[in-house]
Amino acid sequence: MAVFAYDRGMTIQLRSARVERWPIAAGFVAVHGAHIDVIVAEVAGEGAIGRGEGTPVAALGEDAATCRDQILRAAAHLGGLDTAAARAAVQELLPPGAARNALDCALWELEAKEKGLRLWQLAGCDAAPTARVTAYTLLPGSPGAMAEQAATAEADGYGLLRIEWTGDNDRLRVTGARKGAPNARLIVDAAARWGEADILSEAEALADLGVEMIEQPVPVGADALLDPVYAPVPFVADESCQTAADVARIGAFYDGLHIKLDQTGGLTEALRIADAADAAGLAIMVGSAVSTSLAILPAFVLAQRAKWVDLGGPTHLAEDREGGFEYRGGRIGPPVA
Numbered sequence: 001m002a003v004f005a006y007d008r009g010m011t012i013q014l015r016s017a018r019v020e021r022w023p024i025a026a027g028f029v030a031v032h033g034a035h036i037d038v039i040v041a042e043v044a045g046e047g048a049i050g051r052g053e054g055t056p057v058a059a060l061g062e063d064a065a066t067c068r069d070q071i072l073r074a075a076a077h078l079g080g081l082d083t084a085a086a087r088a089a090v091q092e093l094l095p096p097g098a099a100r101n102a103l104d105c106a107l108w109e110l111e112a113k114e115k116g117l118r119l120w121q122l123a124g125c126d127a128a129p130t131a132r133v134t135a136y137t138l139l140p141g142s143p144g145a146m147a148e149q150a151a152t153a154e155a156d157g158y159g160l161l162r163i164e165w166t167g168d169n170d171r172l173r174v175t176g177a178r179k180g181a182p183n184a185r186l187i188v189d190a191a192a193r194w195g196e197a198d199i200l201s202e203a204e205a206l207a208d209l210g211v212e213m214i215e216q217p218v219p220v221g222a223d224a225l226l227d228p229v230y231a232p233v234p235f236v237a238d239e240s241c242q243t244a245a246d247v248a249r250i251g252a253f254y255d256g257l258h259i260k261l262d263q264t265g266g267l268t269e270a271l272r273i274a275d276a277a278d279a280a281g282l283a284i285m286v287g288s289a290v291s292t293s294l295a296i297l298p299a300f301v302l303a304q305r306a307k308w309v310d311l312g313g314p315t316h317l318a319e320d321r322e323g324g325f326e327y328r329g330g331r332i333g334p335p336v337a
Contacts, residue, residue: 012083012110015042015049017071017102019064022292023318031139032316036290037064041071041102043110045083050110052298054098055289055313057262059239062097070099083111087268096242096265104266105298120301123271131333132303135162135187135310143169143176150180157329158184162310165190171205178209187308189215192239195222203231213308215258215285216240226253236285236308239263244272247280256283259302267298274305288313293324293335300325300332 018040024032042051056062074093078086087107094100112122120129136158138149150161161184163174177186186209194202194217203214216238218225223240234255241250241257242264251257257277264270277284285308288299293314303309311332314320326333 012043012045012078012086014071014075015044017041017068017075019068024290025316025318028139028290028316032290036317038291038295039064039067039071039098039102040294041106043103043106045110045114048110048113050106050108050113051294052102052105052107052109052266053291053295054101054105054262055291055295056098057289060097062099064098067097067099067102070094070097071103074099074103083107083114087111091265091268094265096263096269098262100265101261101295102266104268105261105295108267108298119298120304123267123298123301125301125304129300129304129334131331132300132306132309132311133160133330134312134327134332135160135308136312136330137162137164137310138177140164140166141173143172146173146176147180150177150184154181154184157331159330160185160187160308162186163188165193167193171209174206174209174211186211187213187215189238190217192216192219195219195225199225199229200231203229203233203235207232213256213285223250223253234283236283241273243269244276247273247276247282251277251280251282254282256285256307258285258287258308259306260287260289261295261299261302262289267302270299270302274302278305283307285309286311290316292317292321294321296325296332297335300334303332 020038020040021035023035039054056064056067090103112119136153163177188211213234215236220240236256236258237250237254238258259270259273261270284306286299286303286306287310291313296311315327323335325335
């Protein structure tokens with residue numbers, strides 16, 4: 001167990017850095033497998049405990065055991081720091097990813113409790129978070145299957161549907177979703193597959209189907225391909241923006257940024273990105289991986305600033321943590337307890 005001390009004479013402990021395995025809901029097993037492994041960091045101060053959760057990012061080569069070990073190593077270097085200073089140090093000790101996310105968010109929660117504040121107050125929000133419309137991601141399938149899924153989702157109250165580009169009959173799949181849910185808002189994750197495509201033609205086709213936003217159309221590093229394209233649909237950077245410093249580099253090619261705490265490495269950097277986006281006049285989307293409501297809590301605070309929200313991670317699980325978020329009528333509401 002790593003122990004580090006406060007300047008004020010109190011001590012803070014890394015109580016645990018553990019891997020938790022959560023079963024996937026039956027309807028999502030084909031996509032995610034039978035379970036998801038998350039990493040949970042738990043820190044304790046004088047009479048208070050903070051917890052944070054991260055889901056390993058496959059694109060970064062992460063797994064839960066490696067993330068756990070990263071947290072254990074980082075905690076050994078935080079001696080003599082108070083919670084705010086420890087958060088600052090974690091930004092240097094760990095790279096963006098699930099480990100830093102879990103430890104960063106645990107320290108945020110601990111600091112809020114020590115100061116007698118709610119997380120949203122410590123994060124600088126003007127008011128308590130309220131329910132937000134959240135996207136429902138349709139599983140890849142035939143145009144007919146997409147239509148059926150979309151119709152069911154719309155009937156269940158989801159007014160914002162997200163479709164992932166696969167490279168196989170994608171326009172027809174989006175057409176199927178539109179037929180199944182004629183009144184729903186549609187967003188498309190192009191998954192960086194348009195690097196060799198006619199970007200304007202693809203965007204115009206999706207605009208004709210009522211798609212209102214396209215995520216990450218080109219590969220990371222190829223963002224300049226969007227420079228000459230005046231598309232009728234906003235482009236939103238996902239993997240191309242992982243730090244606030246990236247905003248200046250790629251902001252001119254996009255209309256918005258998709259912020260995920262596992263990708264940014266926690267709420268600290270996510271807030272910096274959101275501030276940079278605001279300064280640059282870029283819209284914000286806040287998303288999550290498959291996770292429990294523990295991981296959603298800090299993202300939900302950030303989502304109050306977002307134009308698009310995709311925080312349905314816990315809905316892919318067979319069960320969530322006790323007192324988790326409420327999902328009803330296509331909206332995510334504050335935790336039950």
